[in-house]
Amino acid sequence: MKLKSIKVSCxxxxxxHTFAHSLKKRNYSxxxxxxxxxxxxxxxxxxxxxxxxxxGETVSxxxxxIMAHIWPSIEGLDFSTLNDFVKAKxxxxxxxxxxxxxxxxxxxxxxxxxxxxxEIAMIDCWLRLNNRNISDLxxxxxxxxxxxxxxxxxxxxxxxxxxxxxxxxxxxxFKLKVTVDHPFEHxxxxxxxxxxxxSLRVDANGSFNSQQAIEFVEAVSKYKIDVFEQPIPRGDTExxxxxxxxxxxxxxxxxxxxxxxxxxxxxxxxxxxFFNLRISKCxxxxxxxxxxxxxxxxxxxIQLGCHVGETAILSAAGxxxxxxxxxxxxxxxxxxxxxxxxxxxxxxxxxxxxxxARVLKGPGLGCSFDPQIIEKYSSETFNSENF
Amino acid sequence: xxxxxxxxxxxxKQLDAFLNSRFFQIIENGKATSDDYDQFISGICSVHLLSxxxxxxxxxxxxxxxxxxxxxxxxxxxxxxxxxxxxxNLLRKxxxxxxxxxxxxxxxxxxxxxxxxxxxxxxxxxxxxxxxGFSIMLEVFAFEWxxxxxxxxxxxxxxxxxxxxxxxxxxFFIHAIKDIQHAKExxxxxxxxxxxxxxxxxxxxxxxxxxxxxxxxxxxxxGELTLAEETGAFSD
Numbered sequence: 001m002k003l004k005s006i007k008v009s010c011x012x013x014x015x016x017h018t019f020a021h022s023l024k025k026r027n028y029s030x031x032x033x034x035x036x037x038x039x040x041x042x043x044x045x046x047x048x049x050x051x052x053x054x055x056g057e058t059v060s061x062x063x064x065x066i067m068a069h070i071w072p073s074i075e076g077l078d079f080s081t082l083n084d085f086v087k088a089k090x091x092x093x094x095x096x097x098x099x100x101x102x103x104x105x106x107x108x109x110x111x112x113x114x115x116x117x118x119e120i121a122m123i124d125c126w127l128r129l130n131n132r133n134i135s136d137l138x139x140x141x142x143x144x145x146x147x148x149x150x151x152x153x154x155x156x157x158x159x160x161x162x163x164x165x166x167x168x169x170x171x172x173x174f175k176l177k178v179t180v181d182h183p184f185e186h187x188x189x190x191x192x193x194x195x196x197x198x199s200l201r202v203d204a205n206g207s208f209n210s211q212q213a214i215e216f217v218e219a220v221s222k223y224k225i226d227v228f229e230q231p232i233p234r235g236d237t238e239x240x241x242x243x244x245x246x247x248x249x250x251x252x253x254x255x256x257x258x259x260x261x262x263x264x265x266x267x268x269x270x271x272x273x274f275f276n277l278r279i280s281k282c283x284x285x286x287x288x289x290x291x292x293x294x295x296x297x298x299x300x301x302i303q304l305g306c307h308v309g310e311t312a313i314l315s316a317a318g319x320x321x322x323x324x325x326x327x328x329x330x331x332x333x334x335x336x337x338x339x340x341x342x343x344x345x346x347x348x349x350x351x352x353x354x355x356x357a358r359v360l361k362g363p364g365l366g367c368s369f370d371p372q373i374i375e376k377y378s379s380e381t382f383n384s385e386n387f
Numbered sequence: 388x389x390x391x392x393x394x395x396x397x398x399x400k401q402l403d404a405f406l407n408s409r410f411f412q413i414i415e416n417g418k419a420t421s422d423d424y425d426q427f428i429s430g431i432c433s434v435h436l437l438s439x440x441x442x443x444x445x446x447x448x449x450x451x452x453x454x455x456x457x458x459x460x461x462x463x464x465x466x467x468x469x470x471x472x473x474x475x476n477l478l479r480k481x482x483x484x485x486x487x488x489x490x491x492x493x494x495x496x497x498x499x500x501x502x503x504x505x506x507x508x509x510x511x512x513x514x515x516x517x518x519x520g521f522s523i524m525l526e527v528f529a530f531e532w533x534x535x536x537x538x539x540x541x542x543x544x545x546x547x548x549x550x551x552x553x554x555x556x557x558x559f560f561i562h563a564i565k566d567i568q569h570a571k572e573x574x575x576x577x578x579x580x581x582x583x584x585x586x587x588x589x590x591x592x593x594x595x596x597x598x599x600x601x602x603x604x605x606x607x608x609x610g611e612l613t614l615a616e617e618t619g620a621f622s623d
Contacts (some may be wrong), residue, residue, distance in 0.1 A: 014614070168593045169512040
């Protein structure tokens with residue numbers, strides 16, 4: 001059964017409230033949704049989130065790469081060839097081979113958002129064609145997962161208020177976005193709101209320099225911070241390592257880890273204690289799995305993170321990945337309509353009280369997606385001729 | 388009392404944003420197109436076709452002190468008091484007055500049920516029914532409070548600018564009268580509920596803020612994209 005057509009939708013899906021961190025303030029999701037269709041009309045959905053300050057991709061460049069390079073490489077693919085791959089460890093390398101990585105231009109580090117969107121769509125499509133669930137590829141180790149709450153960097157009073165709301169919702173793990181403006185007050189206010197027992201991590205999204213990062217660690221160590229994520233910008237790994245050396249708080253890399261080469265370098269130089277892996281940032285399920293394997297073998301702990309504004313597609317993919325991993329430190333994502341004014345799945349898959357959510361059991365990624373809702377929020381669409 | 392004041396303040400914020408919204412203003416001042424009026428009527432209908440069901444939910448969780456009061460409200464919605472027709476039937480009267488096709492009405496009923504499904508399908512973010520129930524109650528009563536102030540203005544706008552008769556618009560004019568009483572009773576019921584469950588100030592404030600993190604009037608009546616337009620979500 002051959003892959004016949006593609007439709008790429010650029011979403012503009014409003015948020016319930018502004019989501020801000022040091023690098024960007026957002027009011028809407030700008031996800032790229034890929035819909036693939038086979039000859040017999042079976043469809044599959046994938047999602048990628050382009051972040052110029054992470055992978056170098058913009059939405060328009062990613063869409064261009066999908067239509068000009070990825071689609072021509074996979075159009076007409078006979079999905080029955082995938083049936084030979086019973087296990088994920090065989091399927092994902094095959095998909096990596098056929099989904100092109102380049103050319104790398106326009107300052108792009110890796111076309112990971114573009115590849116993520118197509119890879120996930122291919123997996124979803126193939127699974128639905130065979131009436132299978134993603135747990136066949138990624139057998140779960142657990143049936144229920146626990147997500148973190150995220151407190152965005154607004155003023156300390158507002159940050160404390162958001163923290164209290166999430167605490168009322170039973171959330172036990174928190175991440176606070178911090179910036180160089182008022183970082184100490186933020187942390188103090190949120191810790192006061194949460195009490196002493198709940199887990200609190202901080203994420204600077206690379207907004208500090210080394211000196212600021214070290215001073216920050218000194219000032220906030222008393223607030224029981226479990227992880228300090230991406231203290232300085234992606235770039236100098238020696239500097240990153242230097243912060244870890246001086247820090248009493250474990251260090252997590254996020255924007256510094258986009259490719260497996262990044263991972264190897266960070267591991268070899270002993271730069272961090274954790275990796276924040278995000279499916280779209282890392283280039284899809286296959287690449288994320290590969291980096292996670294490397295991390296595990298090297299003693300680096302992992303967090304499965306998310307992109308702000310992910311829809312149910314990436315949420316479902318992330319759910320299956322986290323459920324499959326024997327061990328991970330923290331889990332983010334599946335905010336659904338807590339952040340999006342409306343999510344695109346036909347059933348609501350976000351987490352509930354306590355940050356809890358169950359493994360999804362429907363065909364494909366585990367849930368269905370509503371093409372009418374996707375259409376409603378699409379600002380632009382690009383079709384292959386025969387869609 | 389201060390907790391009720393906090394709730395009423397939130398209701399006022401929701402109302403003010405609604406009154407200042409472009410869509411409300413063009414509906415009232417006659418600058419809306421006939422498609423806009425029909426979209427507004429569709430929004431009203433798809434939300435309030437659920438009124439019996441949502442009021443039944445509120446009745447089911449009412450504390451003893453509020454039970455009789457809320458039951459009366461529910462019976463009113465269902466048309467089982469002296470005053471006559473069920474409120475959803477009054478919406479069907481509106482539909483006939485507008486000359487809406489059966490297929491269009493079927494779509495509205497479908498939208499209404501989709502909304503109901505969404506409400507039931509959402510994972511609950513509270514540990515017990517008492518908090519979740521409070522959130523439902525806050526939202527249902529917010530609409531009654533708002534309609535006590537705006538239902539007549541809506542009715543007048545549709546009469547003047549959409550050419551509908553007072554009879555077609557009975558739903559609006561009934562709510563303009565009945566919801567004055569219901570709005571007053573809403574605060575009594577909320578107060579009874581808070582007392583029954585011994586909610587502290589922080590819990591009340593948090594649930595109020597969570598419930599009203601968006602403008603529910605704009606979202607329910609005019610849709611998510613209009614809400615985004617009003618909040619400037621798409622301006623970079």
